[in-house]
Amino acid sequence: MWFFFAKVAPVEEVPVNHTKNRIVIFFRVLILMLSSLFLFSSGVWAKDPAKEIRIADGKGDWGYPNAFQHYPRGPGYLRMAMVFDTLVWKDANGNIPALAKNWRYDPESLRFIFQLQEGVLWHDGKPFTADDVVFTIDYFKKHPYQWVPLGKVAGAERLGLHSVSIQLKEPYAPFMAYVGGTMPILPRHIWEKVDDPKRYQDPNAFIGTGPYRFVDFDSTKGTYLFEANKDYYLGKPVVDRVIYIKAKNPLMALLSHKADLVNIKPDMAAHLKKKGMVILTSPRGWNKKLMINHKKSPLNDKRFRKALAYAINQQEIIDKAHRGFGSPASFGLLSPDHVFYNPDTPQYPHNPEKARKILASLGYQENEKGFMEKNGTPLRLEVLISNITVAGESMADRDGEVLKKQLENVGISVDLVNLEQATADAKVRNWEFDLAVTGHGGLLGDAMTLERMISPRVAGSVNSARYGANRELLELLDAQMTEMNEEKRKAIVYEIQRIYADELPAISLYYPVSMAAYNPEKGIAWYYTKGGIALGIPIAQNKMALIE
């Protein structure tokens, strides 16, 4: 380093104030250079507005966009769905044909028969046929795709070049939502050579029939690039490039035109509207839920859980932790916006007196500190809290604090424990908790979500109550899965909600107001899909919004 200074040595013969001038000049030049860089960068790529659309979220990375590698949450599925199409899809109004032109169910033979679109090409130019559909079913039976359980499907058969039948083992009500509307169809000519699909990362792993071709994913930056598939069979994509980016501050990203579509916090809505952005409000499809360890005393007692329900003031949590942006949840799990929602589901209006009475009837007495105790043992519960929120975002909130106050108000002393997400999840999964605040979506999709969020057969989910103590409930959960008649299925689902709300294996707390905002200058009108995208994803990023 010193020789650097040695080289400048000849200059130092000048008086000191001259050197000072030199330093000043040096910094001026430096500032000039930096600011020119700055100017340069701001206006360089003002692209044609219709050519490119940027969608931002707070996490960015959702895995590679194919069936075997995307993360098992909504945003991961949506990125995959840009490339891969399903047999059926949904737009703003309900089911629309995708790779299948039309379909019918034959109850006699337990078969679904699909007539497929003709002239559809894979991204590599090969034609799409019935063989691809048959292959996809076989392949997913061998290498399961967790989103679409195929246990009830016996197999698929090619009836013609563009006609296929799928054989069920028994009636299976969620078939159209799951196999029809969620399962991506894979190209046989590529995957038939692949034995380990999880490790398969050739560019061919991203050949689909969807409206966009996959170009790039950067896992560390959390960015995706898709380019339009000009030959798309349902219409020409109106935007040439779709880019997903990670943006921690969606408001900023939208206002500085770094992103065109973002999820926003509800209190930003008014400000964004003033700036000319369009605000979308989601139907209630995602709930914050109190998980209860119903295998452990005293929480294994239904009466005790009812006391909890009466102690909880849903509206107060919404008001205090979310400035009023939310609505109280149904105790029957399905969203009031669901077609199968039972309006007569039992309710637990906030009533601390009643909660105290129930606790007293269970043998609890108030001690001098105002807390309940039984035989000298104080009633103490641990509450795990996490920062999970709608649309795959995470956000710290004060749900736990408000809940603690409410439970302490009826004499239950509470330890609030805020753990890192995976640690909390592991505890809930292994039943090492008392109460836990978590959340999940799917409340608008097919009623199969009830089976998934209640049944004890589900082992690995932090969101599922895994409740097996009520036989009738279990039988009804099975029955609604096999009831192909919509009205009869609805009646069963009504009954499930009633029993669930009576048993309270978990307590839904509230539906946060979930909003998205987009820049209308790009000429695309985004929308929330009725019943959620695919099996019920409550995110306003339906790929059909991008099709002419």
Added chain:
Amino acid sequence: MQGGAKEKRFFRSDLGLVATFCLAALVMSWISYALPRFLPGDFVTATYGASQVTLTAQEEAALRADQEPQGGFGHYLWRLARFDWGYSYVFNTPVSVLFLGALPWTLLLMGSAHIISMVIGFVAGVEAAWRRNSAIEKGMVGGMTVLEGIPEICTGVILLFVFALQLQWFPTAGAETAYGEPGFLGHMADVVRHLALPLGTLVLAYFPGNFLLTRNSMVMVIMADYINTARAKGLPPLRIRYVHAARNALLPVVNRFGIRLAFMITGALVVERINSYPGVGTLLYNAIAARDLPVIQMVVLMSSLIILAVFFALEWAYRIIDPRIRHAR
């Protein structure tokens, strides 16, 4: 005869040094192997726990079987020896690809932060020492001592708030505009703009230390007789300052630079997190959140091995520079 004994002793102590570092490397390898396993929860729970998808016991077991690490520590070492870093659970890509993809960003960020803070800190330190007891010097020493006490997480958030959110001069996150394709010059400008805030945070964090260190050693040096001699000879002040005095004050600064260099990878963790900078720190953070064991192991191992390697190089360099260290018993 005597020379031979010296040689032998030299050789033996060198061998000891190598052995010590090898042992340390082995211990580091074991720690990187064992420690991440103590994390509560595993990849399957972290991925599927709070997901839209629920798993039956069989499905969960099947997924878990996929991720079971094979072999014990011996196998792990053998794989290391063959430069086989394994595959990321999350991305199913080789860990080396992920690591080498993130490393350049961290090197760019940390390297420029160290060099800038060292150069500015050194010059400012020399100038301050030269103006000892002046108001400027006192103010600077006080100010720098305070600044030294403020953690990166604090300056980082303040800079982000002021320059990105309020003034909107710089982007809030990332290392470049995704798929911007603005041409070479535009791209460079874009990278610089994204670099500005995390770099500023780090420079503010490292600069005071360099300044104070230089100033302190410089103050000792300028009291030495040979400086007076130089002055008496009538040499210009700038020459005395930098060629005569500062050269001797430079050693501790270079030493500090070396030690700091060792923490190149881990040092950026906080700042990368605040600014969503796609470096090794972000890679490690995401890997821990997803319980991506092979990635955690490799990032932990590589950063500890780099620290070891730099220390080893420094130790070696000292022995050559200063024979007293070599012969110390």
